Amino acid sequence: MPELPEVNTVRKGFHDTVLNLRIVDVQVHDEKILRNCSGDDFQSVLHERFFQDTYRQGKYFFGDLDDGSSVLFHLGMTGDIAYYNDPEDAPKHERFQFTFENELKLGFNDPRKFARILFLPDRDEYIEEINLGPDALIISATDFREIFKGRNTSLKAVLLNQKLISGLGNLYVDEICYQAKIHPGSRAGAVTTRKSNQIYKLMRSILQYAVDQDAYYKIYPDKWFWKWRDEKAKPPTGEGKIRKAKIAGRTTYWVDGVQKMIS
DNA sequence: TGTGATGTTGAATG
DNA sequence: GCATTCAACATCAC
Numbered sequence: 047m048p049e050l051p052e053v054n055t056v057r058k059g060f061h062d063t064v065l066n067l068r069i070v071d072v073q074v075h076d077e078k079i080l081r082n083c084s085g086d087d088f089q090s091v092l093h094e095r096f097f098q099d100t101y102r103q104g105k106y107f108f109g110d111l112d113d114g115s116s117v118l119f120h121l122g123m124t125g126d127i128a129y130y131n132d133p134e135d136a137p138k139h140e141r142f143q144f145t146f147e148n149e150l151k152l153g154f155n156d157p158r159k160f161a162r163i164l165f166l167p168d169r170d171e172y173i174e175e176i177n178l179g180p181d182a183l184i185i186s187a188t189d190f191r192e193i194f195k196g197r198n199t200s201l202k203a204v205l206l207n208q209k210l211i212s213g214l215g216n217l218y219v220d221e222i223c224y225q226a227k228i229h230p231g232s233r234a235g236a237v238t239t240r241k242s243n244q245i246y247k248l249m250r251s252i253l254q255y256a257v258d259q260d261a262y263y264k265i266y267p268d269k270w271f272w273k274w275r276d277e278k279a280k281p282p283t284g285e286g287k288i289r290k291a292k293i294a295g296r297t298t299y300w301v302d303g304v305q306k307m308i309s
Numbered sequence: 310t311g312t313g314a315t316g317t318t319g320a321a322t323g
Numbered sequence: 324g325c326a327t328t329c330a331a332c333a334t335c336a337c
Contacts, residue, residue, distance in 0.1 A: 157334045
């Protein structure tokens with residue numbers, strides 16, 4: 047599920063649902079996704095605290111607590127948050143659960159356990175420490191252009207590199223490359239300023255649209271590549287042929303004859 | 310039944 | 324430092 051728009055939707059739900067509600071109970075069912083503390087530690091640092099604000103950079107979403115510390119929710123591939131009152135409604139792969147003062151429960155669901163949950167005394171320090179790149183919706187056109195310069199790797203590898211720009215994942219990168227009519231395997235260093243600006247504009251419009259739709263992909267426009275990501279499908283315009291290959295280690299689709307390779 | 314999947318990290322290799 | 328590839332994580336869907 048989660049690239050920038052999906053993570054933002056989860057953040058927004060969290061923001062609108064649990065802010066300023068005191069945590070009265072924490073249950074950890076599986077500590078594996080807690081990456082820097084034990085279940086017991088997690089429980090004791092959160093007990094009687096409340097979330098005051100949220101912050102997102104790329105796919106990293108933070109709940110900021112009333113004492114200045116934060117909890118990082120990185121959803122990995124299958125992380126999601128459910129809210130419920132009846133314990134019977136707990137999601138199937140719930141890894142931990144908060145109960146708030148109004149008896150509402152937050153369940154963190156994650157079938158594949160790729161999520162990373164960290165307790166952070168100082169989130170800004172953490173962001174700096176891991177060298178997380180600027181958010182894809184915040185980076186300037188000028189800085190965006192810089193991330194390609196001198197790089198011998200593929201365009202796709204650069205766009206997926208969270209240390210250069212954060213928030214893009216496999217699906218949105220393919221969508222951006224399709225709409226920009228550029229082959230994802232193009233050499234990053236060969237991207238011109240003109241092309242970079244075009245990619246930048248499309249990236250912004252695609253992400254902003256998805257964010258505005260709460261990442262509800264079923265209502266994305268028919269002309270988007272999204273719905274056609276399938277080797278056997280006909281390209282959206284009827285022109286060219288859909289291809290599939292591994293690029294930057296990820297399954298990549300593009301339309302041969304429409305997306306130009308630059309090298 | 311086997312395969313691959315919206316992600317990240319660390320290790321090993323060149 | 325840069326780039327690539329691989330394994331690891333655990334479950335589900337086709």
